[in-house]
Amino acid sequence: MIVEGTVLRGPELDPIRGRVVVEDGAIAAVEEADVYSDDIVVPAFVNAHTHLGDSIAKEAGAGLSLDELVAPPDGLKHRLLRQASREETVAAMRRTLRLMGETGTAACIEFREGGVEGVEYMREAVADLPIEPVILGRETEAAMHASAGFGASGARDGDFGRLRNATRDAGKLFGIHAGERDPHDINPALDLDPDFLVHMVHPEPLHYERLADHDIPVVVCPRSNLVTGVGVPPIRELAERTTVALGTDNAMLNSPSMFREMEFAAKLADVPASEALKMATVNGAEIAGLNCGVVEPGRDARLLVLDGDSDNLAGARDVVRAVVRRAGAADVKNVVL
Template sequence: MIHEYSVSGTALTGEDLEARDVTIVVEDGIITAIEEENKVSPYWICPAFFNSHTHIGDTVAMDVPCNGTLEELVTPPDGLKHQILAQTSRSHLITAMQNTMHEMIHSGTAGFADFREGGPEGVSALKEASRDLSVTPVILGRNGGEMYAEGAGISSTRDTTSWSEVAHRMKNEKKIVGIHAGERDPEDVDTALSADPDFLVHCTHATKKQIREIADRDIPVVICCRSNFLLEVTQGMSHPPVHEMMDAGVRILIGTDNAMFVQPDMMQEIAFVHTVYHVPAQTLLVSATSGFSPGGISHTIKKGNKASFFVLDTSWGNLHHSRDIKSTIVKRAPTGHFCARIF
């Protein structure tokens, strides 16, 4: 392991991703200095992505030919994905999750929050799968798995009778509580809010009143827009109500949801949200790279933070013509220009 090194280029630094020509010095995995430079090599340095909502175990059901409702496909305990997971061996599951994590690393993701099915065994499998990889999962268990994880990843409150008990127990243990809410309608948002969650996932159909409460309580919302379209719980840019949430002051995070349907590629995700929902590139890139506030994780490039960034080589192709680095990263998903991943 190299204990000290430096990287020079145009870096997106600080909370606002200010583009600066700098040399970043890293010692034992920590950014110890960011030194201003007059001239740098044609490299762009961007904070690594944090994928704030995944189900990577669903890799074992990737692109299985299927049609059906949200309930028939992914709702526990009898959705199609749960049937496939129940028939999958531990070794196959671990290999599939490892393969998906390699894809995540390749596309610039250094961490992710996973709703892990399968109880304690499911949590154990993801821990084993990620043991020697440079991507770090925040594991949120289910069906007893939450006792062995960083917290609980609760399905819709309409899908389980134990959600309140689980959330209360997690709170007492100072663990993270994440809940799916408002994916197909607004009816489960209020009950989810009553559990005092650390974050909500989807809120695809949250009402103005619910959005106001979410903002007032400073609860982050993870939007998963490609998944919403593929599962047909939305057909347009009004759901999820991203602009209403942003206008109200809701903290937006970005997730890719089920690997069964969507590749966990954050560049593809933010390009989609930018194109379909017209969310500014600056806003999206901050949401996708700032880290995971419910877990106290920061990917911001600043002195004292862990080094979590990737480097793009713009010496070839057309990227060096960009007039706005952040817009180019968001709109053009230039993974082919990756030359380093420092997680």
Template sequence: MEEVEGERILSGTILLGEDFEPFEGYLVLRRGVVAEVGSGRIDSDLDGIICPALVNGHIHLGDSVLKDPPYLPLEELVGPGGLKHRILQETPRREQVEGMKRSLSFMTKSGTCAFADFREGGVDGVDMLYEAMDGFGMIGRVFGRPDPGSVRVDERCWGVGISSTRDHPRYLVEEVVERARSEGKRVALHAGESGRDDIEDALSLSPDLLVHLTKAEEGDLKMVAEAGVPVVVCPRSNLVTGVGLPEVRRMLDMGILVGLGTDNVMLNSPDLFSEMEFLSKALLHNDRQVFMICTLNGARILGADDEAGAIRPGKRCRIMVIDNRSDKMWGVRDPLASLVRRAAPSDVLAVL
């Protein structure tokens, strides 16, 4: 993430506001704030498609030490005692930190400005993530888990991140949630990933965020919508683990605030361009909605929409500039559609 200390002038096609309406002109970014937007072409530092940077609403960065697991059922991959947890126990700390750094480096170069990490490993796990994050300038929301024998997550965590309620005794989950609430932290849970039997149980804890809901039925989604709980979907991950795909269109029709995540790094690279392309082509066929899910919606879910999510004059913004003259993007006529369905990390000129 490139820090903007002084003034940068960007020109080209600007995707403005919450509707991402294309505007041909220039933008002056002064100390990270959009100081001016004007029509016409002027001498600029960068030229291309100027748009909000991306938000990864759900990731497990600790899994960066394993990039090529075998195809296994979900429980054997990530369940208690599964392959992922065995690998993490065997991997030296320095390698885990290095793996996170490599993933964070890839994310910043590929347009991601903010993320929510479900952090395992208690206090030491949080230490490793903060060590890896140093110098990247990203907005990181850490959903931690308590050390064994404790119900309290590290004070640096934005919230508590719980795997399925079926993985833990109910009384323990309630104590962890109660402690998190008493400290003003958010509560996020995986739910409805391999089965729908944990969705109602998760909702009974009044969560701030649910992840997956691939197995959710109409009645489940109605309960989520009525509770006003946001959902982060991870379709490429769900495809790999064979649990099905989320009913994203139905979620949106019901008014659920939906974000997008790449989930376990061992299953998929943290590449939101690939995630957007898949979501648009396989599930939504609505490029504007997909880009909103991956920018503005994600920023709102992570409480970061004051500095990410939309470009407006006077607003502090995380901005991405896309090369519309690259071999991949040459011939673009609809910049938003091409950005969602065709652009790749190699097309990112800068993230400011």
């Protein structure tokens, strides 16, 4: 398979005119060449933080606070998840996963409620779909062992020291929510030496220092934070100190569109377009330990092909900026997963 056009090559997403050669599901070559295609070839997205079970209740809970919406065990989402049947939950998750794949998302890091059974729901939902979920179990050690790691709700919700040690011993991924409502749970989360933090809306100077000293990545979800009224993360300041990736968070509150998340983050933080695109691709793949997110030989062929001659993108003077701030689902010409 050969894909031609303007290729955003390598970890720096340098635009070149040329082609990508795909063999046996991997990128065999990226070649500079005179080509006639207007297509734009981008690494497929990695959505670095999702709660897809919440697909059963899209746009529920208008006007509720964050705790009323999602706090365990009796926030609205948890009550609705307990009430839903397995068939309802799996079907709703599958529709969201299908949409994600069709709009260029290759993988996601899913914080999966419901213990071992919740992990099984996710595997059932994604069966035969090309998108790759990195599932982090929640609530129990058994869920961690049944998945790719553990996704902790936050240090204010309990002591996760034992589960952190068990996850480390198992050689698996450990992520934790921190700094979403206020700064008070950030230091306890950092004390766990997590593989990554989620949200970090309210970091203080000491937290910035600790992030930089220990090189702990952060996944930000600015649209979700805005909707829940907790504020928005200081994306630029975080990116100056550590790796930052993007997630769409709760499917009850937000669409799983990485186009929307990337555009919002870029305009909110006014970061360079290439940096915003890295947050949606390279950085999420790095956190998840995936061999995608970059268009270069040896990487998995997970590609998003945009129509550079669409009414939306035609005439763009800066291709990377146009992809980040302008492109959307209507511009998708092909997804190679």
